[in-house]
Amino acid sequence: MSPSRATLIEVATLAETSKSSVSRFFGTERNKLSPALCERIERAAHTLGYRPNLMARGLKGGGSRLLGMLVADIRNPFSVALVHGVEQAARAQGYSLIVCNTDNDPALEQTQLATLAAYQVEGLVINASGQPEAPLQTLMHSGVPLVLLDREVNQLKADVIGLDNAQAIDMALDHLALQGYRSVLYVSESPTQASTRQARLIRFKQQARPRGLTRRTLLLDSLELEAVMPTLKAFAQSAGPTAVLCGNGNVTLALARGFQRLGLAMGQVGLMGIDELDWCALIAPGITTLAQPTDAIGAAAVTCLLNQLKGTTPATVIHRHAPRLLARGSTQRSPTLSSFTPEQANNP
Amino acid sequence: MSPSRATLIEVATLAETSKSSVSRFFGTERNKLSPALCERIERAAHTLGYRPNLMARGLKGGGSRLLGMLVADIRNPFSVALVHGVEQAARAQGYSLIVCNTDNDPALEQTQLATLAAYQVEGLVINASGQPEAPLQTLMHSGVPLVLLDREVNQLKADVIGLDNAQAIDMALDHLALQGYRSVLYVSESPTQASTRQARLIRFKQQARPRGLTRRTLLLDSLELEAVMPTLKAFAQSAGPTAVLCGNGNVTLALARGFQRLGLAMGQVGLMGIDELDWCALIAPGITTLAQPTDAIGAAAVTCLLNQLKGTTPATVIHRHAPRLLARGSTQRSPTLSSFTPEQANNP
């Protein structure tokens, strides 16, 4: 009834050879086989529809060819872009990716980590939501290669790959200053858990004044409109040409809502965000953003992982990637009167 | 140096018992063990930091506790929402999910399918990008439970779970008619590959006229603005209050761009989309959408899969889920003059 999957041995029998040879054929030693045998095996495998059982392979030293990835929030488009980059790079190297979402829940994160480990992944890409220092320490100690993506974990001495946050903040401030804004409000979600948020916030505090900008910050536990409005309202009425800088995509969304609710004209009050989103070019007059090179970051993570696996360090992996500035109308103080089009908005 | 993972046997030795008992402890037969033994094993496992090797378990009949999911386009927010729903439900049932993205590439789809099968997944959730009929047929035949998500596959006799497309189109048409539009343009990506697109298109063609609506369709191979503009321009100038209905989220994005480029006022020319997106409430005056219950759909898929696994069919799984109408300004012909706010826009 159910002709459950063919096995190595069945192929061997049909090809009139031994399991060793068939194993070699599907492994890395195909060149050690005579052309004749190769062809017999090929044919047998094909008629039986044979596919190696990766579980069995993973069991015996051959390696599971599996990479694990932990994502803090799979519904965040930025995270998804990272997943996409990592998956693509992994596939290119012959690895599969098992993705676990933690929904920003540190407890769930621990569970998922255990699960990933249980599947004998050969390497782990971690976009942490909490600070799972202990379990990761254990994992590293037991020889599992490990790369942190976007966010660091406290004391953990591991490779971290992500945006060059300092450069990003600098670029943002330079752009805002150049556009004539004199006072900047930096809005971020609570930076206690995520290293990236801290790094950006600190850099902002250091670098605003040297550029002649008055600075102010707003740290949010919730992105509800109610949490945003009072500060935004007060800030919009304060002195000097003012601009708001958003620490990530979610914040940009929240503030775009805030602007709309207050009837603020983007540009007149500047609005700029880190992370590029589908709709940023769409909302008139277009929201200026710093786009992260997510595919490159994902690929770098995989490269880094495989380097660790091989023990070699052939190509240097770039840990801090530069963002790309997409300048649009939301940081232009006096809008050109020509009608706005997405095309114009997409070009810096 | 690397105290690689503890094994069942090591735990058994430390607990001074047999591997059978330890296996029972971590399996489903813990109740067959005496409390004393349980505690010894518990302690031993804890001091050794033991975690069962799921690869080994998967090898011997115990089941891999792995579910596979194939996603057509992981960068589509709708797909991600489905992944989230499936993952959540799977976890609740003690299963892990391995997600493979096919980037809408049928060739890649075949590869990924093979990979998933190679990992001995216990069940498969397929959001097809092509028509991988043959490989799926094989898979089903070899006893792997299988559920199609959102899209059907030609001749394949398998459960399909997704939106009630007919109801969705009916709801959209009802809404548009009620709002006073008389002529509707339905825009969809090429419906050759995706059953969902076909179903919606057909229903639209059937149901528009009975509601007194003049109908027109636009099928797109590309979502580039150039492909959209001519038809949109012509349609906007045609007779009767006109409205555009978008077949999915991507199309909604493309048409929002088109409206903007032409300087069309949303509402005056209606705009409505299937799939809810972050920014639909944000773009003044808010885009009316039909939201899919993605979590419910994902959960239903898992339930369906597990029913097949158990052989029982306890609870009936709803295959056709109803959408939820989010009425906003983009389908309101004469905008109320009160200032637009997202809050108002979110309530039907």
Add this chain to the structure above:
DNA sequence: AACGTTAATGGGAACGTTCCCAACTCACTG
């Protein structure tokens, strides 16, 4: 002609589990 040397193959033992079956211990029954 006897001897390495290399290339191509085959046979078994692992890998860490689960599952089947056997064995042992009790407490009860007849």
Add this chain to the structure above:
DNA sequence: CAGTGAGTTGGGAACGTTCCCATTAACGTT
């Protein structure tokens, strides 16, 4: 007091691979 049965426990054989080592054949070299 043997016999039955349930409740526990242990021993071994799988599962489908890979890897190590042994074997064979073929080919030069001395």
